[in-house]
Amino acid sequence: MSTTDAALPPFTEIVARHGATVWRVCRAVVGADAADDAWSETFLAALRAYPDLPPTTNLEAWLVTVAHRRAVDVVRRERRTVPAGTDPSDLAAPARHDAPDPAVRAADTEVWTRVAALPERQRLALAYHHLGGLTYVEVAALVGGTSDAVRRAAADGLATLRRTYGSEEIA
Amino acid sequence: MTTTDIPRALAEGPSPARLGALTDALAARAEADDLLDVAVRTVESPVGELLLAATPVGLVRVAFAAEGHDAVLDDLARRVSPRVLRAPARLDRVARELDEYFDGHRTHFDVALDRRLSSGFRLAVLTHLSDVPYGRTESYAEVAAALDNPKAVRAVGSACATNPIPVVVPCHRVLRSDGSLGGYLGGLEAKTTLLRLEGAAA
Structure with missing residues (x-):
């Protein structure tokens, strides 16, 4: 416990400040169905480790790394319940339940199908860099490979999503 | 964060309701996992919004908005x-007893206290205050005398002024010897409100 000014903020503040970002990352990595579960596992693990953290830690980046490890666990657990013969080739099978507007829902369903179909490294690079705010170097440290490879994976993944989804969305 | 150039569906966050439920x-x-070291919640009261905090031992802090x-x-x-x-469940009982107190239906709090934020003479003062009954007052000098330390009037004052568990530990029941209010960390208006509620002051 530190008595200096550089103290850890109360954990409730961390949840309020970074909860939404962590959830976006979880959903991109494990899919909408498992996102809540991955979010809960992430924050519970973070809460357990929190008091021992150096107060200067970049908390959002730390949470994204915790989310990565928890997401891997969540997916492993789900795979155990996957019937034999199906292909658990990588993390996730994103699905979506809660888009209100039917026109938007069609486009979103499409993008989530595309996200699910991305190679795992592309999806992780996209999630951790573009949604989680990690640098390419930090993502590389987390998932392996070089930062250049991570940069390419993120760009390729984004290009794939844009090809089918982007024109009306980004214009 | 770079969210401007990615599909909206990915950038979209959870609804506030969903995040609240999570x-x-x-x-x-x-x-359940013994990781909730400090549970906090707020309650509305006639002396403004109060922040309540409890450890597994008991109520550790009550704070006025002014703090x-x-x-x-x-x-x-x-x-x-x-x-x-933020975990309302652990503080349900305190919140209910405070409601009853402010409604005039409760004269004594029956909740476990965690007094770890106080020590030494201040702890002795605050422990003594729990024995000053509802609707009664003591002077700073009387409290000092009760603790066999009649010269420690100022120290009693500062113990009251730094009471971590006001309202429940009734430092509002301590006045100056001439009957004037003295200080209060929730403001003099709050002190007057509490004393009037208890029928102890003009």
């Missing part, structure tokens, strides 16, 4: 544990 569920699991609730949370994170979470 946060509540997290607090419940933290409690700045964010500053109080920071202080709890530093002095007790950074594992501070």
Whole structure:
């Protein structure tokens, strides 16, 4: 416990400040169905480790790394319940339940199908860099490979999503 | 964060309701796993919004809005544990008893206290205050005398002024010898409100 000014903020503040970002990352990595579960596992693990953290830690980046490890666990657990013969080739099978507007829902369903179909490294690079705010170097440290490879994976993944989804969305 | 150039569906966050439900569920699991070192919630009261904080031992802090609730949370994170979470369940009983007190239906709080934020003479003063009955008052000098330390009038004053558990530990029942209010960390208006509620002052 530190008595200096550089103290850890109360954990409730961390949840309020970074909860939404962590959830976006979880959903991109494990899919909408498992996102809540991955979010809960992430924050519970973070809460357990929190008091021992150096107060200067970049908390959002730390949470994204915790989310990565928890997401891997969540997916492993789900795979155990996957019937034999199906292909658990990588993390996730994103699905979506809660888009209100039917026109938007069609486009979103499409993008989530595309996200699910991305190679795992592309999806992780996209999630951790573009949604989680990690640098390419930090993502590389987390998932392996070089930062250049991570940069390419993120760009390729984004290009794939844009090809089918982007024109009306980004214009 | 770079979210401007990615498909909207990915950048979209959870609804506030969903995030709220997840946060509540997290607090419940933290409690079950013995990770909820400090549970906090707020309650409305006639003396303004009160922040309540409890450890597994008991009620550790009651704070007036004037103290700045964010500053109080920071202080709890530093002095007790950074594992501070909004978790109403642990504080349900305190909140209910406070409601009853402010409605005039309760004259004594029956909740466990965690007095770790006080020590030494201040702790002795605050422990004594729990024995000053509802509707009665003592002077700073009387409290000092009761603790066999009649010269420590100022120290009694500062113990009251830094009471971590006001209202429940009734430092508002301590006045100056001439009957004037003295100070109060919730403001003199709050002190008057509490004393009038208890029928102890003009």
